[in-house]
Amino acid sequence: MRSAKDFFAPLAVGAPAPLREIPARPSRAIHFFDPSNPKMAAKVPDMVGSVDVLLGNLEDAVKADNKLAARQGLVDIARATPDLGGGRGPTQLWTRVNALDSPWGLDDLTTLVTEIGDRLDVVMVPKVQGAEDIHYVDRLLAQLEAKAGLDRPILVHAILETARGMVNVEEICGASPRMQGLSLGPADLAADRRMKTTRVGGGHPGYLVRQDPVDGDIEGSRPTYQQDLWHYTIARMVDACAMHGIYPYYGPFGDITDVVACEDQFRNAFLLGCVGTWSLHPKQIAIANRVFSPAPEDVAHARRVVEAMGDGTGAVMLDGKMEDDASLKQCLVMVELAEQLAAIDPALKEQYDAIVTEASR
Numbered sequence: 406m407r408s409a410k411d412f413f414a415p416l417a418v419g420a421p422a423p424l425r426e427i428p429a430r431p432s433r434a435i436h437f438f439d440p441s442n443p444k445m446a447a448k449v450p451d452m453v454g455s456v457d458v459l460l461g462n463l464e465d466a467v468k469a470d471n472k473l474a475a476r477q478g479l480v481d482i483a484r485a486t487p488d489l490g491g492g493r494g495p496t497q498l499w500t501r502v503n504a505l506d507s508p509w510g511l512d513d514l515t516t517l518v519t520e521i522g523d524r525l526d527v528v529m530v531p532k533v534q535g536a537e538d539i540h541y542v543d544r545l546l547a548q549l550e551a552k553a554g555l556d557r558p559i560l561v562h563a564i565l566e567t568a569r570g571m572v573n574v575e576e577i578c579g580a581s582p583r584m585q586g587l588s589l590g591p592a593d594l595a596a597d598r599r600m601k602t603t604r605v606g607g608g609h610p611g612y613l614v615r616q617d618p619v620d621g622d623i624e625g626s627r628p629t630y631q632q633d634l635w636h637y638t639i640a641r642m643v644d645a646c647a648m649h650g651i652y653p654y655y656g657p658f659g660d661i662t663d664v665v666a667c668e669d670q671f672r673n674a675f676l677l678g679c680v681g682t683w684s685l686h687p688k689q690i691a692i693a694n695r696v697f698s699p700a701p702e703d704v705a706h707a708r709r710v711v712e713a714m715g716d717g718t719g720a721v722m723l724d725g726k727m728e729d730d731a732s733l734k735q736c737l738v739m740v741e742l743a744e745q746l747a748a749i750d751p752a753l754k755e756q757y758d759a760i761v762t763e764a765s766r
């Protein structure tokens with residue numbers, strides 16, 4: 406058993422000290438690209454500044470024959486794109502390494518940390534089963550950071566995509582001060598749970614409830630309502646992250662053409678507490694940026710509640726509704742998020758400022 410005091414000590418001589426708090430950096434869209442795909446790689450430099458996170462994916466969706474090219478491609482892209490990652494600009498650089506039990510996982514970590522560790526903000530680890538996987542990555546990263554002479558720790562993001570990972574979600578979140586957040590991996594999780602779906606995220610028309618019969622007429626017309634397959638899983642993930650001060654994300658929405666259902670799925674996750682999502686195709690970036698930025702009218706309302714609540718205690722009536730300490734806390738979540746996003750997104754700042762000016766007229 407580790408003492409609480411050991412938790413914030415570096416795990417290797419010469420490694421940077423662990424962070425005590427995970428910085429709240431905007432990460433509405435984590436945009437996946439395959440660094441071994443020349444067309445995708447060519448688009449990366451122009452995406453810097455317009456997407457919060459660019460993630461060089463080395464795991465699933467990269468062909469086995471291209472694994473080494475993807476790893477080297479990511480090194481080359483990081484070196485050739487000076488304002489990407491490592492706090493050099495607004496766009497963070499993440500990677501998703503291959504699974505820890507795969508033939509590539511170890512070399513992914515050793516190569517990337519030693520070659521471009523100063524540019525990598527977060528390493529996403531797939532198929533995390535329990536705290537033991539995070540402990541392994543934690544120590545290895547510390548050794549590699551020391552070797553590379555890095556002065557800030559690389560953070561770790563785990564994908565929840567096995568039933569065991571789900572059962573161990575709280576211990577995964579608390580396994581290391583490097584833990585930055587969790588994403589839902591609905592495709593692998595569905596397979597591991599033996600769910601009877603064949604999609605990458607999103608809903609299913611068969612998962613529904615049907616309205617009760619009228620006057621016992623079970624054959625009569627009875628509306629059905631499609632339900633959210635992922636509600637329980639996302640809510641569990643959000644609670645585990647909130648408890649540990651780290652960030653929850655929805656994962657992939659594989660139907661690239663169905664931009665409407667994609668937006669709905671993202672919005673459900675946003676309302677439940679997620680801070681961002683994955684983007685698999687350039688057209689999903691704008692959807693994620695829109696959904697994971699509070700609407701200007703909600704921000705304006707939140708600001709009015711903050712103002713009306715004065716010292717933050719007691720209860721007031723605003724537009725016929727009671728506001729108190731608890732609604733104030735919700736409004737502060739919105740206002741703080743809006744301020745963080747406005748600081749990096751001038752178009753959004755303009756919208757938030759315009760609605761304040763309008764309200765004060």
Ligand SMILES: CC(C)(COP(=O)(O)OP(=O)(O)OC[C@H]1O[C@@H](n2cnc3c(N)ncnc32)[C@H](O)[C@@H]1OP(=O)(O)O)[C@@H](O)C(=O)NCCC(=O)NCCSC(=O)C[C@H](O)C(=O)O
Nearest residue numbers: 437438444445448465466566590591592593657685686687
């Ligand atoms: C889904 C795709 C295979 C679609 O690619 P494509 O058929 O090429 O789409 P388009 O013709 O519409 O593309 C137009 C141009 O845009 C470029 N492009 C496409 N996607 C990207 C991208 N992600 N980043 C940058 N550029 C992109 C194309 O090359 C075209 O360029 P051009 O011809 O020059 O105009 C493809 O989008 C794709 O592979 N996306 C990433 C998929 C991925 O990363 N999957 C893994 C994450 S999901 C997962 O792993 C499941 C999860 O773990 C779980 O368990 O749930």
Ligand SMILES: [Mg+2]
Nearest residue numbers: 465566590593
């Ligand atoms: Mg997966």
